[in-house]
Amino acid sequence: MSRGIKQITSEAIVIFKDNIDTDILIPKNYLKTTKRTGFEKALFAPWRYDSQGKPIADFPLNMPENQGKKILIAGENFGCGSSREHAAWALQDFGIDIVIAGSYSPIFYMNYINNLKLPVVLGRTEREALIEADLPITVDLEAKTVSAGNLEYTFEIERDYRNKLIKGLDNIEEILIYEDLIEAYEAEYAK
Amino acid sequence: MKTLFDKIWDKHKIVSEDDKDLLYVDLHLIHEVTSPQAFEGLRLNNRKLRRPDLTFATMDHNTPTIPEHRENVSDPLSREQLCSLEENCREFGVKLFDMSSENNGIVHMIGPELGLSIPGKTIVCGDSHTATHGAMGAIAFGIGTSEVENVFATQCIWQTKPKNLGVKVTGKSSANVFAKDIILKLIADNGVAFGTGYAIEFFGEAIEALNVEERLSLCNMSIEAGAKFGLIKPDQKTLDYIEGRPYAPQGDDFEQYKKDIEDLFTDSEQAYDKIITLDISDLKPQISYGTNPAMTVSLDQPFPQIETTEDTRAYQYMGLEPGMTAAQIPVEFVFIGSCTNGRINDLRIVAEIMQDQVIADNITCVIVPGSMQVLKQAEAEGLVDIFKEAGCEMRYPGCSYCLAMNEDRVEPGVHCASTSNRNFEGRQGEGSRTHLMSPYMAAKTAINGRIVDE
Ligand code: SF4
Numbered sequence: 001m002s003r004g005i006k007q008i009t010s011e012a013i014v015i016f017k018d019n020i021d022t023d024i025l026i027p028k029n030y031l032k033t034t035k036r037t038g039f040e041k042a043l044f045a046p047w048r049y050d051s052q053g054k055p056i057a058d059f060p061l062n063m064p065e066n067q068g069k070k071i072l073i074a075g076e077n078f079g080c081g082s083s084r085e086h087a088a089w090a091l092q093d094f095g096i097d098i099v100i101a102g103s104y105s106p107i108f109y110m111n112y113i114n115n116l117k118l119p120v121v122l123g124r125t126e127r128e129a130l131i132e133a134d135l136p137i138t139v140d141l142e143a144k145t146v147s148a149g150n151l152e153y154t155f156e157i158e159r160d161y162r163n164k165l166i167k168g169l170d171n172i173e174e175i176l177i178y179e180d181l182i183e184a185y186e187a188e189y190a191k
Numbered sequence: 192m193k194t195l196f197d198k199i200w201d202k203h204k205i206v207s208e209d210d211k212d213l214l215y216v217d218l219h220l221i222h223e224v225t226s227p228q229a230f231e232g233l234r235l236n237n238r239k240l241r242r243p244d245l246t247f248a249t250m251d252h253n254t255p256t257i258p259e260h261r262e263n264v265s266d267p268l269s270r271e272q273l274c275s276l277e278e279n280c281r282e283f284g285v286k287l288f289d290m291s292s293e294n295n296g297i298v299h300m301i302g303p304e305l306g307l308s309i310p311g312k313t314i315v316c317g318d319s320h321t322a323t324h325g326a327m328g329a330i331a332f333g334i335g336t337s338e339v340e341n342v343f344a345t346q347c348i349w350q351t352k353p354k355n356l357g358v359k360v361t362g363k364s365s366a367n368v369f370a371k372d373i374i375l376k377l378i379a380d381n382g383v384a385f386g387t388g389y390a391i392e393f394f395g396e397a398i399e400a401l402n403v404e405e406r407l408s409l410c411n412m413s414i415e416a417g418a419k420f421g422l423i424k425p426d427q428k429t430l431d432y433i434e435g436r437p438y439a440p441q442g443d444d445f446e447q448y449k450k451d452i453e454d455l456f457t458d459s460e461q462a463y464d465k466i467i468t469l470d471i472s473d474l475k476p477q478i479s480y481g482t483n484p485a486m487t488v489s490l491d492q493p494f495p496q497i498e499t500t501e502d503t504r505a506y507q508y509m510g511l512e513p514g515m516t517a518a519q520i521p522v523e524f525v526f527i528g529s530c531t532n533g534r535i536n537d538l539r540i541v542a543e544i545m546q547d548q549v550i551a552d553n554i555t556c557v558i559v560p561g562s563m564q565v566l567k568q569a570e571a572e573g574l575v576d577i578f579k580e581a582g583c584e585m586r587y588p589g590c591s592y593c594l595a596m597n598e599d600r601v602e603p604g605v606h607c608a609s610t611s612n613r614n615f616e617g618r619q620g621e622g623s624r625t626h627l628m629s630p631y632m633a634a635k636t637a638i639n640g641r642i643v644d645e
Binding site: 034035036037085111114160170171172174175176178181182185186189190 | 202205206209213215217227228231232235236238242245271272275335336337340341344345346347348349
């Protein structure tokens, strides 16, 4: 099974706020674990649950019609704050394979890509149009396009990252491309 | 023309891509906090740990320091992290120095102590103070959890090569000045980010004069200067230190090894991208008054005026004011330990001061050796008796009050004279007020009941 992303079609969950930081994506009391999965309940916890811990019915992640959607549309500077990779893991566990935002914190951006998920950068007007249209969105990584109905936008992503995501190469596989060289090194210096 | 850093780097470079190099890792040290998700990643992807023989584990961050508490760790999270390390090491065949091992200790203590961290190696650990091991003449750096997993699976890591910063330290220090004072002074003068983007090599007559343990204290705090790497050229002292240690090359191998590392030095000062200098001839003992390590003065310097909102916040948090001096700090707690200053050399300095003395009434002093070996050695030399007679509490090894992740916490509002490396808000427990200093000054403070430097 390839874990690469070529094309994904899904309706979007919309949380159209700027500066969604990693404490909102996953607060620190959810980090007390030795696992890297099982964070789906933690995603957006501060906004998702009331002070008694009950789900807030009209928060997007809690709405029945939003379950199973793979795309999240957000504001600017998504994922700012601490470097915790748990933020990427929480999105992944909830099933969000693509975030469409205006910009990202560099550390979150890398963490998300390192987990083979796609951060798309689109301008505000484009995102507003997508939200307005409220149609299934198709993100085509090979063509670098986001389309919905008769809207179609292109986005930019570094060639390296695109390649990695399309092929579904994880960091380890990217190193193991050089397995022969590593073995040769070990034979000589690190027996 | 190459630096010491360049030479070790180049030897470990497997391949380059764009601006990053794939480096081979000679030694991977792990502890219970940053490794569980990496092990889980291996399991989820059905991968093996490539070189269990180059991977060593210890328990340190969560371990209780009161001996009876080590049998049955009461905090459930701590217990889970410790147990999962044990299970992971068993499953993947990694050597673990658990709490009952005579080689247990803080990860940055046991590497050099066991002869694992030796000149010429590349060393990684999921911990920001890994630069400590660079004092042996190695490239050592902290990595994140995903990178721990990468190294588990491939024994390699992608890195962008940093620039070379030479820190030249000259002059002869007075008897009450130590490596800790040198690094605090460098940070006070140049700020908490002067090493960002650089590998720091410390050199010069004052560095050569330091013993190996002091060099470890110095490189330990490279990260407080913003640098991921800190290192020192190996010399005869380094070789004498590692000879005969259990994991160091032995016999003929050691002879050969000495030859192999003969070229480990910086060819010329021109090889550095930048040099900064410090003359320690007039250096006085340093002490931090604020909430980052650059907020540091000597006893005769009043605390500086407020210039930024960070300053305001720091004074407020510390309950201090500009114009006061360190002697006026109402200190109640003294912590001697951590991977900066929990070595036998540190305890000897403390014992010399505490011999036939009793700590002041207002002081609680806790001594936490950095490792089991240090504890054993301190017992054998009679240091532990001196500490106990002076009224100190003697504990078992671990990170302990350095980051208060186990049960050892400084109470809110309490000023602590500490030999550790970070004085951030809440670092030693919620509301705790940390003052970084050398073990010498910490011991003097314990005896006098206030901060003194002689
Ligand atoms: S002693 Fe402190 S700085 Fe050193 S490894 Fe432990 S927590 Fe980190």
